[in-house]
Amino acid sequence: MTALDRPFDLRPLDPVRSIKMKLGLVVFASLAVGLLVATVSLQLVGTGTWWALAAAMTAALVLTQVLAHGMTSPLRQMTAAAAAMAAGRPAPPVATSSRDEVGRLARAFTGMAAELAAADAQRRALLADVAHELRTPVAALRAELENLVDGVRPADGPALAQTLAQAERLGALVEDLLDLARAEGTDGLVDPALVDVGALADDVARQVAAAHGVPPVVVLVAPDLAVWADEARLRQVLTNLLDNAVRHGSRDGRVAVVGQPAEDGGVVLEVQDDGPGIPAGERDAVFERFRSGTTPGAATSTGGTGLGLAIARWAVQLHGGRIGVVPSGPGCTVRVELPARPRRAGA
Incomplete structure (x- = not known):
């Protein structure tokens, strides 16, 4: 005015x-x-x-x-x-x-403008975060290659392994960004079907343990536990949660997947580790984009892109479920609650 x-x-x-x-x-x-x-x-x-x-x-x-x-x-x-x-x-x-109608229109316009401003701020923050996350592996990869080209370091096994590790980290970031783009542009399940939770958890646990070279992940899933879900998305959730648990858990520590039926006919899954845990004030923030870093006492440098938990939250919410960090003893426990029937595409 x-x-x-x-x-x-x-x-x-x-x-x-x-x-x-x-x-x-x-x-x-x-x-x-x-x-x-x-x-x-x-x-x-x-x-x-x-x-x-x-x-x-x-x-x-x-x-x-x-x-x-x-x-x-x-x-x-x-x-x-x-x-x-x-x-x-x-x-x-x-x-x-x-x-009157003009007043309601004005209030709706103000809300729309606020949402657009928030979306623009998130877009700018996402661009800054992506640039920051890409800069580190690209700079490290460039430095390794320059050393090899200039003859500062011989092209032996350790040098090539470090170069490959940086390329793999860059590839993982690109894959996570593609998953995040799909998450923002998709509003439905692709192929909901009856999924054997125990078999899926065993398979994912074996792959994650082999990829990180850690002790086997303990799988404690109730017999014959099944849920209607998109198997690819549920696999993505378990992979990201187990990967996060292994990265933040203590060296040679225990990582476990626990699955039980829910009272409403759905499924409750928990991924547990014995790492330093997450402070109460950070339990919601860890599901935001690019929340990553090095955790003291972790088995390795976290090395993640900070998108895994954000993608897991999207996939769980796509099913109409809930995900969150729950209070526990030593370590961290992430609980996933899936309904008996997922929300179908366009619902």
């Missing part, structure tokens, strides 16, 4: 819930004021008929302008806010106390 708007921005009709009722009241008030002014002019002041008619019309127009100015104030504010958004500037909030 500009300084010129404020002195005339009277809104006595804001409590009225209908714009049609407001227009009717404006017409009625204008006619009433016009008749009153005409009567006063003719009977008390004694002006001529034409002067009384002119005074009545002027008074009616002034009252209409005052009331209409307040009614259309949110529209002017939305126009200014839309122009600011088009120019790439933050949209100012639309101030209104109107309860």
Whole structure:
């Protein structure tokens, strides 16, 4: 609202819930004021008929302008806010106390502008995070290759292994970014089917342990436990959770997958490790993008891209389930709750 708007921005009709009722009241008030002014002019002041008619019309127009100015104030504010958004500037909030259709539109516009601003901030943060995450493996890979090309270091097994490790980390980041892009552009399950949870957990646990060269992951899944789910997405969830547990667990420590049926017919899965755990204030934040780092006492440098848990949360929510870090003893426990039936595509 500009300084010129404020002195005339009277809104006595804001409590009225209908714009049609407001227009009717404006017409009625204008006619009433016009008749009153005409009567006063003719009977008390004694002006001529034409002067009384002119005074009545002027008074009616002034009252209409005052009331209409307040009614259309949110529209002017939305126009200014839309122009600011088009120019790439933050949209100012639309101030209104109107309860009619224009007021509801103004509040919806303010909410939309806030969501767009938040989405733009997230996009900028994501670009910055991606650039930061890509810079480290690319710089390390370039340094290794420069040393090999310049003859500073011979192209022996350890040098090539380090180069391959950096290339693999870069590839893992690209794969996670592709998964995240699919997560943001997909709103349904691809192929829900009855999944043998025990067999799937055994297979994923074996692959993760072999990839990290750690002791076997303990699988404690109830016999014949099954759930309707997208097997590829559920495999992705378990892989990311176990990978995170192995990275943050203690050296040669115990990592376990525990599965039990839920009371509502669904499944409860827990991935447990004996690492340093997660502080209570960080238990929600770990599912945000690019939350990674080196954990003291971990089996290895975490080395993750910080996208695994964010992707796991997306996949679980895609099924209509829940995921979170639950209080436990030493270490960390991530619990996944899946419903008996997943939400189908387009549901």
